[in-house]
C-alpha cells in the first residue's frame with residue numbers, strides 16, 4: 589500500500605495538537621484544557637464560517653485526513669449518519685454523558701482535564717473504527733462539534749442575508 593502524502597498546510601500544523609491531547613493527555617491530564625479552549629472558540633468561528641474549522645483546522649480532522657486516510661477503504665458511510673434526528677441524538681447522548689461526568693469531576697481540576705482527554709480518546713477510537721470500516725471522515729458526519737457548527741453556520745448565514753436585505757431596502 590503506497591502512502592499518499594495529503595492534507596492542507598494548516599492541517600499539518602494542527603495535527604500535532606491531536607497527538608498532544610489524545611496521547612500526551614494520558615500522562616498529563618491538564619492538556620485536556622486545550623480541548624476546552626477549542627470547544628469555546630469553535631461556535632464563534634462556526635457562526636461566521638460554518639464548518640471551516642472541520643476542513644482546515646481541527647486537529648482530529650487533520651489526523652483523519654492525513655493518517656487514517658491511508659488505512660480507510662473509502663466506502664460511503666451509512667445513510668443513517670445523514671439524518672438530522674440521528675445526528676442530534678448522538679449530540680444529545682455525548683453531551684449528556686459529558687455533563688454527568690463533569691458534574692462528578694467538578695472541583696477536581698485534574699479530573700476535569702482528564703475528562704476532556706478521555707472524551708477525546710473515546711471519540712477518536714470511534715472515529716478510527718468508523719474510518720477503517722467506511723471512510724476516514726465518517727465520524728465527522730455525526731461528530732457533535734460538526735453538527736453544532738453546521739447549525740450555527742446556517743444560522744449565521746440566515747442572519748447575514750436578512751441584514752443585507754434590510755440594508756438594500
Ligand code: SF4
Pocket residue numbers: 641642643646647648649650727728729731732733734735
Ligand atoms: S466533525 Fe468533529 S472531528 Fe470532524 S473535523 Fe469537525 S470538529 Fe473535527
